[in-house]
Amino acid sequence: MRTETDDATGSLARLLEDGPAADPEVVAVVRAALDDIEQPAPAAGAPRHDGIYLRGIAVRGFRGIGRESVLRLSPGPGLTLVVGRNGSGKSSFAEAAELALTGANRRWEGRSAAWREGWRNLHAPGETRIALDLLTAGSPAEILVRAAWPAEAELTAPEWTEQRGAADPAPFDVEAWSALLALHRPFLSYSELGSLIDGRPSDLFDALHRLLGLDELTAAQERIRARRLTLERAARASRALRTELAGALERTADTRAVELAALLRTPDPEIAAVEAALTGADDTADVAGLRGLVRLAVPAPVVVRAAVQRLERAGAEVARYATGNAEADLRTLELLRRARSHAGDADCVCPLCGAGQLDAAWRAATDIAIGELAARVAGLAEARAELRRAAAALRSLPQPVPDELVAPGRRPVDTAAVARAWTRWAALRFDDGADDDPALPERVRTAYTRLVDELEHVRRGTRTELERLDEVWAPLVPRLTAWITGARLVEADSAELRTVKRAEEWLKAAAGILRDERMAPLQETARWVWQTLRQQSNVELGAVRLQGSAGTARRVLLDVTVDEVDGAALGVMSQGELHALGLSLFLPRATAERSPFRFVLIDDPVQAMDPAKVDGLATVLAEVARSRQVVVFTHDERLAEAVRRMQLDARVLEVQRRERSVVEVRTVSDPVRRYLADARSLMHTRQLPPAIATELVATCCRSALEAAGLARARRSLLAGGMGHAEVERRVSAAQTTRAMVALAVMGVDGKVDDLNAHLAATEGGWAVDVLRDATAGAHVPIDRGMRALIADTERLVARLAADLDGSADRPPGRRAAANGGAARDRGGRAGGQQGRADAGERGANGAPRRRPSPPRAR
Incomplete structure (x- = not known):
């Protein structure tokens, strides 16, 4: 049984060329949606997909198994029946394998806590552990998955490792394995058989859709749909805000509001006209100038205070070092440095007296003198340098008087005082006093304090004037501005919205064509399984179809008839027939050609089946076992008897449970x-x-x-x-x-x-x-x-x-x-x-x- 699928994007490319007609804009949108889908990089620990077989399950202290017991399996295609009475421990092997590889157990999902409380075996205190021995066609070929629970550990907190070949055990790569198990889960318990049919309709739909290799198309559909919804929401929000603003403007007793309300009430208002009216309203009322006054700013007090204190500290340092001798030494040092620089490395005549020779001896003596003087006056030199830097930093703080205070024109608020204060403040930038002038810090403090006081006074008056002018108008301005910005975007995106809608419809139709093509072989296999299992049943399985798509109600439609009469056949099917139908949907998924798992584990599929259906089940399992490793756990002797009677190739293992949960496995037949x-x-x-x-x-x-x-x-x-x-x-x-x-x-x-x-x-x-x-x-x-x-x-x-x-x-x-x-x-x-x-x-x-x-x- 194979379900071969080609690449979804390749098939879509074929449909873009040969399928339903699509204009270039639609083609571009579809291709862009596919190109934008991020392809996940293979996880570093992801198992090879060339085939994973199960070679053995070792269990200790889990469920019905006490001391360690091993279920050895033949790692290759073939049918293995694991038989034993109820309570023998056979299902513990199946549940242990599922738990060790998936971290969960479908049998317990949705059950009360009591189902999970008895997971430890009472006869094996201490550590509980499960080991899965896997054989792959990759390199390395061997994978050992272990899950261990110390004595006090919770079920949800195992020590989970995987070991590849001779390498050291590493943490179990949950992400890598989960991606594989979500698509090709090889486990099926008795409780799941019914849920495959009567579970949530979307779950089975999503599983089959992923199996068909249509995830990329679904992702592309969702991207296009999300883009359409975004554009439509923006257009609706713009229309709603325009209507709301028009009503608010009509209720405002302001001449500015009248003109804007009339513009917004037109069926298709011109955005540029609305923006011009809004801008002109501010200009006429001098609102822009008032807002400019509010935005005026000077250096923060902490900045000015720090600059003044730095200058004062630098002046104090200069005063500390500036003794009479130090000043003389500093002048002498400067003179010697200039003379030494003039002399260079060659003999010359002294430029001052014109008689003395600046020869090698002089240069050597001068270098020594320069070094000694530099060492004596180093503190004073550094203090003067810091003083110059501190003065420069302080003079850089004042900025020129802003245009808002000096530009000609009428102002609703008197700014003359603050303009004078700012002029005095700005003059400090070009103060020609000495850097060590002790009065400079005080002049800065006085000018800055006066400016801050005057500026705050103007700000208070300006805010009062703005409040008076904009008591009702001001709240509408940002909303009008926001509408203008949004309306421009909606206008720019209108053509894209029309194209996206066409692309969504086209991709939906194309995905339906691809889905039907790929569903056909899987449907054929499901019908064969049902036809073989349905022995003596009046229920006929027809088409298996997927209905719905991303963002809509999704379900799998099963065309079933009873005695050739259409109707709600699921409602009249027996439990055995429902289980047979569940197997018909599980096996094609679990044995898909692209699945990395070459094994399936089925627990108790025989319950509720009549003898005729057991014969059909044996036939189906034997056929699946031609290309897969099929392991079936059952307490019902009928399946093993049917295999023997029909002379089907199978290996039969018997599980026996002795006192104190000692579980033994022996080969009955192969x-x-x-x-x-x-x-x-x-x-x-x-x-x-x-x-x-x-x-x-x-x-x-x-x-x-x-x-x-x-x-x-x-x-x-x-x-x-x-x-x-x-x-x-x-x-x-x-x-x-x-x-x-x-x-x-x-x-x-x-x-x-x-x-x-x-x-x-x-x-x-x-x-x-x-x-x-x-x-x-x-x-x-x-x-x-x-x-x-x-x-x-x-x-x-x-x-x-x-x-x-x-x-x-x-x-x-x-x-x-x-x-x-x-x-x-x-x-x-x-x-x-x-x-x-x-x-x-x-x-x-x-x-x-x-x-x-x-x-x-x-």
Whole structure:
């Protein structure tokens, strides 16, 4: 069963060219919406998508399992039934796997707290832990996911790690795994079967929509829809504000309001005219000048105070250092520095007396004198430099008198006093007094204080005048300004709004076409599953359709009829039929080709099914197991009985629970065991002539070798990092028994012609002999008894089932000492594989096996 989908944007590009007609503006909007979708970068710890199989589940202290128990599985396609009575602990394995990988359990969702309180096993105090042993086709091939809860930890707070190959354990990458599990969840519990049908309609719709690979189209639709809603909201808000402002202006007793109200009441007001009227109203009333007076500002008091104090400190420092000798030394130092600079590095005549020589001796003596004088007057020199800087900083504070105070014209507020104060303040900028003038700080304080007082007086008067002028008008001005700004944007966006509406309609139609195309194969598979499961049911499943889109009511429409009559079939379907319908929707999703999970875990799907439907379920599961690892937990013996009766390839594991929650798992049946059991049964069937019995026994032995060989080949190739598709190609290419065994023991580079030499060197001549006899015995007489052939076949099968490093019996999550402690348990027992030879397709009585043939998705 496959559901192949191509890239959504590629399909949309095809529709843009060949689909419903779209003008260039619409095409541009759609392409822009797709281009703007941010493609998430793959998380660094994201698992490879080449196939993830489940190799084992180790559980301690969880639910019905006390001391650690391990459920070992064959990591490859095949059907495994985990059976056991109610309370045996089998469902604890299923729930543990789901909890360790997803962090939650669907069975408990929506239940009372009592469902979650008993998650710890009473017979295993201390740490609770779960380990999932996964095998992928990526590199590294092995992933170990662990969840551990110390004795006092809550269920929601595990110590969660994942370990890849030989690397050290790292924190479990919740984000990376959640993205995969949200789309391709491989777990299905009994409680979920019904909820798939009667849960929230939008949940199933969203899951199928994501599965169809239409997320990008949905995101593009949502972006276009969001843009349309934004533009429409802006237009509605602009119209509502214009109506509200017009009413408020009409109720205002102000000449300025009359003109603006008339402009706003027109059906399509000119924004420029409204803006001009609003600006002119302010100019006429001198509001702009008044507002300018309010905005006048001078340096903050703290800034002026700090500048004055700096000048005073600098003056004090100069006074401290300025002794008579220091002043004389400073003048002498300056004179010597100039003379030394004049002399340079060559001898010359003194420029002052014209007689003395400024030679090397003079220069040396002068350099020493300069150094000594500089050291004596360093404090005074630095103090004078700081004084100059402080004076310059203080004089930079006053600014020229602003235009609002000196420009000609009538002013509602008297500004003459503040203009004079500001003039005195500005004059300090060009004060020609000495930097160390002790009166300068006081002049600055006096001018600044006077200016601040006068400016505050003018501000108070200006505010009073503005309040008088704008008591009613002022609140309307910012609202009018806001409307003008918004109206301009709405006007500019009007053409875009029309285009966006057309683009939204076009993309909705195009997405519907793509959705129907991609839904067809999934619908076909769902109908096949239902048709196989519905044994003796009067309910017929027709089309499975998705109705709705982003931003609207979404649901999955199931066209079901009862006795060819349309109606509310879901209301009259039995619980077993509803569960069968739930499986019909779950399996196509869980086994989609793009899913990274090559396994599905189904817990108790048999409940409420009548015997006929159990036969159909067995057929469906066997068919799914041809390309997936299918693990089914059930206490109902009917499914295992149906598998045996219909001679479907399956491995059956039995879970038993002993005292104090000791849970044990044993293999009841698998294809290899069944073939060997058939061989032993044939050997003891007296009604068969010896020649025919020998031929059939050899056929069963050959099928057992093929099944064991294919199981090992899949396991070793996947563990080596080979992709799932390539593994299946290699397996399918092995058409003979010897080719299958060669692929298992020598890998892809081995040759069938070298198989005998390889077996003789690694196992011994007995292995060559048993392979030869089992292969030939189905066609010609062999010189070996049936009992010996069966015994040697069992021996070779056991060698094939063992892992390459002999670690098949280690539980998942344990590290071996081999390979520096980095080797991992790679195996389990052979099982879940299909024989490829003719005998492998037949039962012990030689009758052809039943092979269901579902429709293949396009």
